[in-house]
Each structure stands twice: as structure tokens, then as C-alpha cells.
Amino acid sequence: MLFYGNTNGLAAHGEQNNDNANIKIIAGIGSFEDKIGNEISQAIPQELFNLLEQHNEFFYSVHVKDSYLACHQSHGAPKNVLFFQGIGKRSALQQKLLDIYSRNVLVAFENICLKVEGEESQREIVYMLGEAVESRSNETGFHLKRVAQLSGILARKLKLPDTHVDLIIQASPLHDLGKIGIPDHILHKPGKLMLKNGK
Known part of the structure; x- marks a missing residue:
């Protein structure tokens, strides 16, 4: 079993400007439940946060002791991060499965964000056209x-x-x-x- 015991985890979403200081926690379990809305830098170990600064790859993950950090960022898009703590020892296969799972979750989340952003843009365009007519x-x-x-x-x-x-x-x-x-x-x-x- 990949997750067992007292697993703590969070999901975080960055701002459009790619500033790592603006990656906010949007969901949390365990000890991270009360951290929603905070910046990720206040929740994860500093050494792992520093890795967010160093990596600019499409997807990367880090396995450190009982912690796991995964980050996904498409070109020009904000960073999306998953972090788990207390997940115990993992075999090489379990680590690979966790990477695949994390990548898929983060890509799906980015697609949802893009869809919402597109819908908001459409609403704004329709409203601006209406205002142009009303003027x-x-x-x-x-x-x-x-x-x-x-x-x-x-x-x-x-x-x-x-x-x-x-x-x-x-x-x-x-x-x-x-x-x-x-x-x-x-x-x-x-x-x-x-x-x-x-x-």
C-alpha cells in the first residue's frame, strides 16, 4: 500500500507570474487542513521549497525520506504542486507509480484551471460587447x-x-x-x- 498511517498532504497552485512566493495551498489533509490559503513556503520544509526555485522543468518530483514533492508547469502557466509527508518507505515501483499519479493529477488540474480561465474570459468579452452597445x-x-x-x-x-x-x-x-x-x-x-x- 502506497499511502498508509498518518499521511499529510497538500495541493498548491501558483500565480501567473511564476513567482514561487505566490504558490498558495488550495487543499490539504492531515496537518495541512488548516493551511489552506497560505503560501506553500510556510508549510513545506525549506529545502524542498528551495527545489521549486531551482527546477523549471515540465514535471519533476523529489523523494526525500518520508516526503514527496511533485511539481508541474507548462510553458507560461503557473506551477501546480503536490506534497505528501509521512508516506513511509516506497519501493522503486511505488515511487514510479506515485510519479505517474502525480503527473496525471497535476495535468488534469492545470486543464481545469485553463477551462475556468477561458470561461471567465468569454464572460468578460460578452459583457464588454454589451457595454459597448449600451454606451x-x-x-x-x-x-x-x-x-x-x-x-x-x-x-x-x-x-x-x-x-x-x-x-x-x-x-x-x-x-x-x-x-x-x-x-x-x-x-x-x-x-x-x-x-x-x-x-
Whole structure:
């Protein structure tokens, strides 16, 4: 058995600037449960933290006594770290399996982070497009937020699945996107539009 007894462990995620001082603990078990949110430098032995500074490889791992440190970093991405303490003696096969497991976990975590980052970027782009349209309109402030909230309320009343409700809320800032191509003299014309206005 690879892990047994009183195993302590943590997972940590770095900031985009590759500064090792900004690698924060995002999960912990055992003695690391109360360290979540702290910097990794405050939790692991200094000699192992120094190794994070020295290595810039895609994946590396270090087995020291009863401790294990694994780090994964794709080009330009933040570092992701796993650290286990109290895992006992390991055979060469167990160490190899631990490396494979750690590499897969760290790559999966990086993919999740990239997916979340991409979704956040999409939301920001949609919202900025909506604001660009709103800036040309005579609507009062917070129009986009009100439309998003009302869209969500209506979608929930229709008992749509949560994923659909989220998509409707995210897409709602684009409801006036067609206004971008309309000249201001038509967009702000008081009264009814005549056929001649469309030419």
C-alpha cells in the first residue's frame, strides 16, 4: 500500500507570474487542513521549497525520506504542486507509480484551471460587447445587470436546467448587439421610425 498511517498532504497552485512566493495551498489533509490559503513556503520544509526555485522543468518530483514533492508547469502557466509527508518507505515501483499519479493529477488540474480561465474570459468579452452597445443607447445605468437578473429569473420560472439558466444569464448582455450597426440619428430618433429612416 502506497499511502498508509498518518499521511499529510497538500495541493498548491501558483500565480501567473511564476513567482514561487505566490504558490498558495488550495487543499490539504492531515496537518495541512488548516493551511489552506497560505503560501506553500510556510508549510513545506525549506529545502524542498528551495527545489521549486531551482527546477523549471515540465514535471519533476523529489523523494526525500518520508516526503514527496511533485511539481508541474507548462510553458507560461503557473506551477501546480503536490506534497505528501509521512508516506513511509516506497519501493522503486511505488515511487514510479506515485510519479505517474502525480503527473496525471497535476495535468488534469492545470486543464481545469485553463477551462475556468477561458470561461471567465468569454464572460468578460460578452459583457464588454454589451457595454459597448449600451454606451450608444439612452438606457439608464445597470441595464445589462437588470436584464441578466430578469433573464435568470424567467429561465428558473420555466424550470430550465441550471446549465441553461447560466448560459442565458451569460448571453443576455448581447440582447442589443444589433444596435452597433444602427446610425445614431436613427437609434436616438424620437417618435416612430419611418421607412425612409431605414435607407
